[in-house]
Amino acid sequence: MLRLAAFRRLALDPPLFWKLTVPMTVVVALSTLGSLTSLRAAQRTEALFERLSRSHRRDDRAISEVSASHLRHYLALSRLLQLSDPRTASQAAEALNRREEERRAAVRLLLRRLRRAPGAIEVALAHGPIGGGARPAQELALQHERYTAIASAALALLDRGDRLGATTLTEHQLRPVLAEMTEFTTALGAREAEGSRLLRESAQRHQRFDRWLTLALHAVGAVLALLISLLVARVLARRMQLLVECAAALGQGDLGARARLNTRDEFGALAQRLNAMARRLTRLFGAINSQHTALRESEQRLQAILENSTAAISLKDRAGRYLLLNQRYADLIGLPPGDVVGKTDDAFFAPEIASALAVHDRAVLEGGAPLSVDEVYACGDDAAVFLVLKFALKDAEGQPYAVCSMASDITARKEVERLKGEFVAVVSHELRTPLTAIRGALGLLEGGVVGPLPPKARELTTLARQNTERLVRLINDILDLEKLEAGKVRLDARPVTVAQLVARTVGPLAPLAHEAEIAIDTGAIDGELELTADSDRLIQVLTNLLGNAIKFSPRGTTITIAARPLDHHRLRLSVTDQGAGISADQQGLLFRKFQQLDGSAARRQGGTGLGLAIARAIVEQHGGRIGVESAPGQGTTFFFELPREQQAYEI
Numbered sequence: 001m002l003r004l005a006a007f008r009r010l011a012l013d014p015p016l017f018w019k020l021t022v023p024m025t026v027v028v029a030l031s032t033l034g035s036l037t038s039l040r041a042a043q044r045t046e047a048l049f050e051r052l053s054r055s056h057r058r059d060d061r062a063i064s065e066v067s068a069s070h071l072r073h074y075l076a077l078s079r080l081l082q083l084s085d086p087r088t089a090s091q092a093a094e095a096l097n098r099r100e101e102e103r104r105a106a107v108r109l110l111l112r113r114l115r116r117a118p119g120a121i122e123v124a125l126a127h128g129p130i131g132g133g134a135r136p137a138q139e140l141a142l143q144h145e146r147y148t149a150i151a152s153a154a155l156a157l158l159d160r161g162d163r164l165g166a167t168t169l170t171e172h173q174l175r176p177v178l179a180e181m182t183e184f185t186t187a188l189g190a191r192e193a194e195g196s197r198l199l200r201e202s203a204q205r206h207q208r209f210d211r212w213l214t215l216a217l218h219a220v221g222a223v224l225a226l227l228i229s230l231l232v233a234r235v236l237a238r239r240m241q242l243l244v245e246c247a248a249a250l251g252q253g254d255l256g257a258r259a260r261l262n263t264r265d266e267f268g269a270l271a272q273r274l275n276a277m278a279r280r281l282t283r284l285f286g287a288i289n290s291q292h293t294a295l296r297e298s299e300q301r302l303q304a305i306l307e308n309s310t311a312a313i314s315l316k317d318r319a320g321r322y323l324l325l326n327q328r329y330a331d332l333i334g335l336p337p338g339d340v341v342g343k344t345d346d347a348f349f350a351p352e353i354a355s356a357l358a359v360h361d362r363a364v365l366e367g368g369a370p371l372s373v374d375e376v377y378a379c380g381d382d383a384a385v386f387l388v389l390k391f392a393l394k395d396a397e398g399q400p401y402a403v404c405s406m407a408s409d410i411t412a413r414k415e416v417e418r419l420k421g422e423f424v425a426v427v428s429h430e431l432r433t434p435l436t437a438i439r440g441a442l443g444l445l446e447g448g449v450v451g452p453l454p455p456k457a458r459e460l461t462t463l464a465r466q467n468t469e470r471l472v473r474l475i476n477d478i479l480d481l482e483k484l485e486a487g488k489v490r491l492d493a494r495p496v497t498v499a500q501l502v503a504r505t506v507g508p509l510a511p512l513a514h515e516a517e518i519a520i521d522t523g524a525i526d527g528e529l530e531l532t533a534d535s536d537r538l539i540q541v542l543t544n545l546l547g548n549a550i551k552f553s554p555r556g557t558t559i560t561i562a563a564r565p566l567d568h569h570r571l572r573l574s575v576t577d578q579g580a581g582i583s584a585d586q587q588g589l590l591f592r593k594f595q596q597l598d599g600s601a602a603r604r605q606g607g608t609g610l611g612l613a614i615a616r617a618i619v620e621q622h623g624g625r626i627g628v629e630s631a632p633g634q635g636t637t638f639f640f641e642l643p644r645e646q647q648a649y650e651i
């Protein structure tokens, strides 16, 4: 059933190749067949006429022969009748009889041939009457018999010696028969010639007809081929035109255009594909349009944020060239945004500021983590301090390709902080001297310099000394931090190995750890690992981290100090404990001033809440960053990352 349908489809609307080939083949085959047929017919007619013409010539010769032999016989008979010598007459009669035999044989042969096959005469008669009507063979036979009978009778009379009777018979009867026969053979010859002529003409007519037939067949074939070609070309051109129009409309963006062609050939298939493609394009363009709208809206939103933000926002590529900046940032530089894009900081800032900005950008690009730093932007005489959040934009492979900076002007806040710091420093400094004196006096009292104290008084003295010591520590920390923040601390950067730093940190804290029954593991540190830094300051950082770890670790646990290079330029040190850990929401508060996390454990330890803030200030002054990784119940790791070459990063 399926096959029948497929066959019907193929027959009704065959593929293009068959559509073109089959009609042409039929026309050419017909035309060739016609030519061959007419050629063969012409050849056959020609051969037939040739054969008949040969037969005619033979018949003609034979008829002349018979006629001549009768004449010869008659002349011989006449001469015989004139001979007077009986002996000579008898010899002549013998000779005549002999010739008579030959003549009869010739006549018989001719008659036989005439009867056996139709000669030129019959064919000519069949093609048209040429006079007479009796069959020539019968005529000839009858005349011959009459001649033979009269001649025999004349000879018989001569034999009986009736010369007069024989002569009379010959003269009055045989001679008219001979004349009749001669007339008949002449007429026969003429008929043969006429027949031959007619035959030739007929052959010529046939040949002409065949030629015209051949020509006509070829002409019909050619016209037919031309008509079919025109028809097929017209149909194909129309279909092609439809497809071209549809493709052109699609090309001009008219996605509703469709090729209305339902044929089952290649054009139909092409139209279907074209329509399917148009439908897909419509869907695709719809999706692209809505994406484009969404993108435009999102871009407008971003643009609004950029333009209305109080932060100065910029985007720089890996080479430090500005890709984008908002008006606030452009105001900072003092140029329109268009004049800034494509240039680097060297074009706008003093070399030391440009290189400081470059150091921070590079730290973000290489480290991958966001950075929050204070940066000074000074153009001309104006200088402003900004708190800048820097983060890297990454491509699909996760490779950073640009640095985004969001800078908030904190010049005023910095000034207030500076004044506050100075005030605190003055107050602290003023407090430190009397407090030191109080601590010394309390120590002496406690040591029994003025005599043994009663237990209650001694207890109170000890408490007072401890609190005074804590107050001194606090004041020292405040003064330290103030100096760091005010940039009054100059780094004394020298090459040092990490192993040395760690040893000088662990040594003083070892008794404390021992007392708390805590082990310190530094085994994994590479002895060769070296960096250029201010050793005393880094030891201060490490001491704070290790001290905190000891404070917040349960007994019997281990603290691990580790160090590893991050890449050629930077390394990372970490202090990991097995303490209670810090929840994620509290981790953000750790590095602020006077932060002590809620929870009895932290408060109980009696710190100042400034240690981590000081550590952060020192690390950042080295061009590094400090951080924490922790989860409740899983211990805590404090780490800091530093550039190995300090000079390059010194601000």
Ligand code: ADP
Binding pocket: 544, 548, 549, 552, 577, 579, 580, 581, 582, 590, 595, 596, 597, 598, 602, 603, 606, 607, 608, 609, 610, 611, 612, 613, 636
């Ligand atoms: P303090 O002098 O109080 O230790 P820090 O700035 O050094 O001040 O620490 C701030 C707070 O961070 C601590 O009071 C404590 O709550 C928390 N902290 C610091 N280190 C750890 C640690 N290793 N484990 C748990 N909490 C810690």
